[in-house]
Amino acid sequence: MKVKKSELYISAAGQDQYPDEGKPEIALAGRSNVGKSSFINKLLGRKNLAYTSGKPGKTRLLNFFNINDAFYFVDVPGYGYAKVSKSERAAWGRLIENYLQNREELCGVVLIIDVRHAPTKDDIAMYDWLKHFEIPVIIAATKADKVPKTKRPRHLKQVRETLEPEEEDELILFSSETGEGMTEAWQAIERKMRR
Numbered sequence: 001m002k003v004k005k006s007e008l009y010i011s012a013a014g015q016d017q018y019p020d021e022g023k024p025e026i027a028l029a030g031r032s033n034v035g036k037s038s039f040i041n042k043l044l045g046r047k048n049l050a051y052t053s054g055k056p057g058k059t060r061l062l063n064f065f066n067i068n069d070a071f072y073f074v075d076v077p078g079y080g081y082a083k084v085s086k087s088e089r090a091a092w093g094r095l096i097e098n099y100l101q102n103r104e105e106l107c108g109v110v111l112i113i114d115v116r117h118a119p120t121k122d123d124i125a126m127y128d129w130l131k132h133f134e135i136p137v138i139i140a141a142t143k144a145d146k147v148p149k150t151k152r153p154r155h156l157k158q159v160r161e162t163l164e165p166e167e168e169d170e171l172i173l174f175s176s177e178t179g180e181g182m183t184e185a186w187q188a189i190e191r192k193m194r195r
């Protein structure tokens with residue numbers, strides 16, 4: 001994918017603010033601090049377009065990034081975010097559940113996990129939830145540069161055994177540091193948009 005244009009279209013607090021041109025959307029989800037912003041920035045060839053989920057007040061918004069005027073990346077605020085209040089977390093749940101369950105434009109979700117560790121309870125819950133609603137998923141295991149090449153197969157096996165991904169859900173090794181997995185990630189995303 002050649003990214004000629006990428007820009008924040010809107011930080012949406014609700015459905016009425018979503019784009020309405022019917023272009024395909026790929027959502028990106030992951031625990032706070034997992035490396036989601038870095039993943040988005042790397043794919044788009046930008047330094048700071050997506051910003052880290054640690055920014056206060058931004059945890060409740062869905063960020064729509066317009067790419068090449070052809071499709072959108074939708075940055076879903078990090079789940080398992082410790083520092084938000086109960087009511088804020090409830091609002092997060094409603095916004096995201098509503099988006100993921102009902103959005104016709106949604107072609108798939110890139111679920112970003114940390115390849116260094118086994119998927120957490122939150123990761124498993126998110127994956128199972130997405131599958132419950134039959135949403136296509138790409139699992140991007142990021143921070144690959146932190147795991148020596150010889151140990152990577154073992155880590156991937158652990159991911160497979162913990163998440164038990166469905167056959168059509170691809171598992172991709174990625175590094176925002178080295179750019180490893182970029183081609184695979186784009187190919188997987190493009191396949192989801194063609195379905």
Ligand code: GDP
Pocket residue numbers: 030031032033034035036037038039051052053054078142143144145146174175176177178
């Ligand atoms: P987010 O909260 O999920 O958006 O996470 P960020 O993208 O802000 O990343 C969290 C931290 O992990 C930052 O310090 C990043 O520099 C680091 N990080 C993210 N991706 C990678 C990666 O692929 N490799 C390495 N070594 N560090 C990464």
